[in-house]
Amino acid sequence: MTSENVIVVKAPSSKSLSHRALIAGALSEGSTVVLDPLDSNDINRTMDCLSTMGAKFNIDGTATTVTGMDGGPKGGAKEPAVLEMRDSGTTCRLITALAGAGKGLFRVQGTPRMHDRPIGALTSALESQGTKVTFSDKQGYPPVTLEASGFKGKQMDISLEESSQYLSGLLLGAPLADETTIINVIGEKAVSWPYVALTLNVMEDFRVKFEVQAKKDGVWKKTDWRKVEKVVPGEIRFVVEPSKFDRDEYRVEGDWSNASYFLAAGAVGNNPVKIEGMNVNSLQGDRAIMYILESMGAKIESDDHSVTVYPSKLHGVEVDMSKCPDLVPTVAVAAAFADSPTTITNVAHLRIKECDRLEASAAEVMRAGGKAEITADSITIIPAPLKKGERIVFDTYDDHRLAMCTAIFAMAGIESIPAEPGCVAKSFPGFWDEWEKVKKGNGC
Structure with missing residues (x-):
């Protein structure tokens, strides 16, 4: 096969990493330049929600400068800040977790299809941190109103049977807590582990302090998260210390x-x-x-x-x-x-x-x-x-x-x-x- 026969195309930037990098930048105290974030509807949803919570964005060609929220996600005092997800499931799960880590009133809503996608496992974890959760229609599904006062630290449990994004959202919110947070994986099985690894990679790049621990002979021991290939509920947990997200530049x-x-x-x-x-x-x-x-x-x-x-x-x-x-x-x-x-x-x-x-x-x-x-x-x-x-x-x-x-x-x-x-x-x-x-x- 000669080189003249080869069809050459260019891949777009990673949607998963664009979500996470922009969120990490928004949780930082200063400014972060995110290079080559994906330009798509889902990413725009995430940026709009982060803007509602207090972040600022300046787009210049392929570079997006993110100015952090300064104190974490901010909701409304008397009326909820509306977080419009439309049909972006990733935005919904990650941003809902961040709202629980913030302070104030938030309303999570989207398209009719989004209102058929479960979120109860995530909101249960938020309730364990003191967030008041009120579903508008169907229990466990958006639309939902959150009254948040920040993560309390200590421990929370999350099932990954439906989505790994629940854990990713909690991991991104946990550094904002006043105390060390331990996140335990519960349930029968865990899906989509590589997406959690992407979240941990971004957290590491933004200098967040955390450990992944595996249970060996009944004792929790630090393990190299990059070598984790499979999550077994009850045998792995995530320990996140109060940290500041911090990075000058990140390329997607x-x-x-x-x-x-x-x-x-x-x-x-x-x-x-x-x-x-x-x-x-x-x-x-x-x-x-x-x-x-x-x-x-x-x-x-x-x-x-x-x-x-x-x-x-x-x-x-x-x-x-x-x-x-x-x-x-x-x-x-x-x-x-x-x-x-x-x-x-x-x-x-x-x-x-x-x-x-x-x-x-x-x-x-x-x-x-x-x-x-x-x-x-x-x-x-x-x-x-x-x-x-x-x-x-x-x-x-x-x-x-x-x-x-x-x-x-x-x-x-x-x-x-x-x-x-x-x-x-x-x-x-x-x-x-x-x-x-x-x-x-x-x-x-």
Whole structure:
């Protein structure tokens, strides 16, 4: 394969790290310059909420200067400060935790879909710190009003069965407490650990003092959080000391979640795709897309700043994707190009995303001609002849990931049309411009 055949695209900045870096800057006392934060609807939601709580932002090209809240998140005295989440689940969970660590009245609200996404496990943890929680409609779901007086320190418990973002939000708020805070993980299982690692990485970069402790022979001992691969409830806890967030400058790396569509296209299309701006040593859990595609037979090459995927004959695999749920729609579509079935397991938490992503992924694979079966926490893709030459309008469910993953069906010779192309603005406003490069390079 000559270099002239390689399609080159650039990944957008990491959405997960952009949220966390901007929050850390807002919790700092001075100013922080965040370089290359993602420009997307979700990130704008987080910035708007942080502004409501007292932070200030100045955007100059690709640099955003964040001026901290000076004393922590501030709510209303008599009327709640309205924190409008719209449809950003990450914003909702992280910012709700920060509101509990702040002082005053806050109202958390969003779109109708956001009001169907649970938040009770997080608000229970906030109640243990003295926050008064009042749900407007359905118990455990937004809209919710918080009357906060700051974290009290000491101990709180959190379940990660629904989302790791609950823990990430509490970790980001814990340094504001007057005393050392111990956060215990409870429940039956914990999902999406790599996102917690991203939070810890940002906290470390902003000089927050914390320890991760694991239980060994009944005794809590400090452990290297970078080497933690799996969270077992009851056997890990987080000890956060009162600290000041402090960093002059922070650069956001490329986003592995949004790079996944181009990587998959390289594997199932006619020409290789090179994605620039990627950190192959990233702590982002969705870096797993490289290894999942490789396990399916894809040829992949990488260097310090890019990844190239070559057209390959794919075969089915069985893969646990509990740590990288945002990749499931991408892998489901790629699996439709394979020569044998693929089963993705431990992904029940996909049912409470922007849509029920298990049902949606199965439906759209079948719309393209493939076969799919789902259980409560798994999806199996059974390859069948795809509808080459047909024009298909794919339902996007007002979900950015469904819009982007179904675009990959163009590599099968399908004229793939998204029902709502604009929904990609949630995480990747420039997706369709970059995707045109892939289509053109494959003669679509």
